[in-house]
Amino acid sequence: MIAILGAGKMGEALLSGVLRAGRKPSGLLVTARREERAALLRDRYGVEVAGNVEAAERASVLVLAVKPQDMAKLLAEVGGHIKPSTLVISMAAGITSAFIEERLAADVPVVRVMSNTPVLVDEAMSVISAGSHAGEEHLKLAEELLTPVGKVSRIPESLQDAATALSGSGPAYFYYLVEAMVDAGILLGMPRAAALDMVIQSAVGAAVMLRDSGEHPVLLREAVTSPAGTTIAAIRELERHGVRAAVLEAIEAARNRGRELAGG
Ligand SMILES: NC(=O)C1=CN([C@@H]2O[C@H](COP(=O)(O)OP(=O)(O)OC[C@H]3O[C@@H](n4cnc5c(N)ncnc54)[C@H](O)[C@@H]3O)[C@@H](O)[C@H]2O)C=CC1
Ligand SMILES: O=C(O)[C@@H]1CCC=N1
Structure with missing residues (x-):
């Protein structure tokens, strides 16, 4: 199950992209802060909606798509509910993998990604890097998710803020x-x-x-x-x-x- 926590502009763009790429709506779960937003996503895409904790518990791939300013609060809510076998993918600008890892109860693999809005037309530039518990298999999984919506490249995490400034913005x-x-x-x-x-x-x-x-x-x-x-x-x-x-x-x-x- 792929879960997207905080399906706003980027989360929805990724959701629509993975559906266009042929994933079944039944394999996707989204969360939203507002009830009407959740209902809209369910009606528009036929995906399941749930609360953050339930989504975190059920996901094998958990995409964090909230604003950087909302990340600490979200991780305080779900950090203790994510299994070590779950891959966490963060889309947030500026948030380091260490910031996320510190707020998770287990040694969960984290991949940081900076994508951009052309996800909507399958022409995104997505730049990924591995956190300290993520390896080749996790980077491959992230590439599998992101390749259908554009180009993906790997960079050291020390260059993620530069990538955000260049291709994210x-x-x-x-x-x-x-x-x-x-x-x-x-x-x-x-x-x-x-x-x-x-x-x-x-x-x-x-x-x-x-x-x-x-x-x-x-x-x-x-x-x-x-x-x-x-x-x-x-x-x-x-x-x-x-x-x-x-x-x-x-x-x-x-x-x-x-x-x-x-x-x-
Ligand atoms: N907009 C852009 O061009 C890009 C944005 N990003 C990153 O993607 C992330 C999302 O950005 P946008 O989609 O533009 O923002 P957005 O504001 O459209 O989406 C974030 C969504 O998260 C929801 N949310 C916040 N806290 C929540 C919580 N605790 N539980 C459930 N839902 C919650 C909000 O209601 C909102 O719908 C940000 O971290 C941003 O840095 C990355 C690349 C490009
Ligand atoms: O302006 C921002 O903070 C986000 C991150 C990259 C593009 N938009």
Whole structure:
């Protein structure tokens, strides 16, 4: 039985993904803080809903999908009810495997994962690392669960906060850039719908080229940047405004915020 504790945005996205991948609803159990949320998930997906303690006791794979700030409270509730044979998978930003292990009664294997919202379209980036009682078999189990919803890679846990800043939050940076580009279209007199269409298709085209061409991003950008042309005029402004430095600092700030989260 796979149980998802705190099935909010990410928990539901994972739930829908594993169902799309062919798992039976009868093998899935979810919990939610609010009654109506639990009922909605049961009706929408045909999965069982239960309380946290019951779910923790019955699960062979237990996914913790609450916000980092809610993790200590949740572990205080379920920590004594998780069997050593259960694999615990935490999706929470900033929460270390040690934080979880300290709050469990037994030596339970814990795998920490940082995924992102493209789980919803089977294009997630999920980055996993093993806690101190987790081995190869547990990482494999986590990969089995996550591979149907996107790409999975392993990293040392010391880099998890950096991964959170890069790929966990990553989609938000691209959406932010899209918003700004659409605003630029509006500034130049473009209807909003047309601007959005152009920007989205440019983003999709660029993403597919980045993924499939095998070319370095610098070469792909150079191919767009003609001598004395339009692109270099824009790049000059991006450089003048320190956009590259802003990106470095923004992602470092996200990493630092991740480090703070376990402390509440
Ligand atoms: N939103 C994102 O893009 C990403 C979020 N994450 C991580 O995933 C986790 C979940 O984030 P979201 O899904 O965005 O948050 P969310 O707020 O949508 O979902 C969390 C859910 O947990 C429920 N909950 C809280 N305490 C509970 C308890 N004691 N028992 C049962 N349910 C409880 C809440 O009611 C809520 O529905 C977070 O730890 C976050 O750091 C990771 C990667 C990306
Ligand atoms: O902003 C956050 O804290 C979460 C973690 C990664 C993406 N969203």
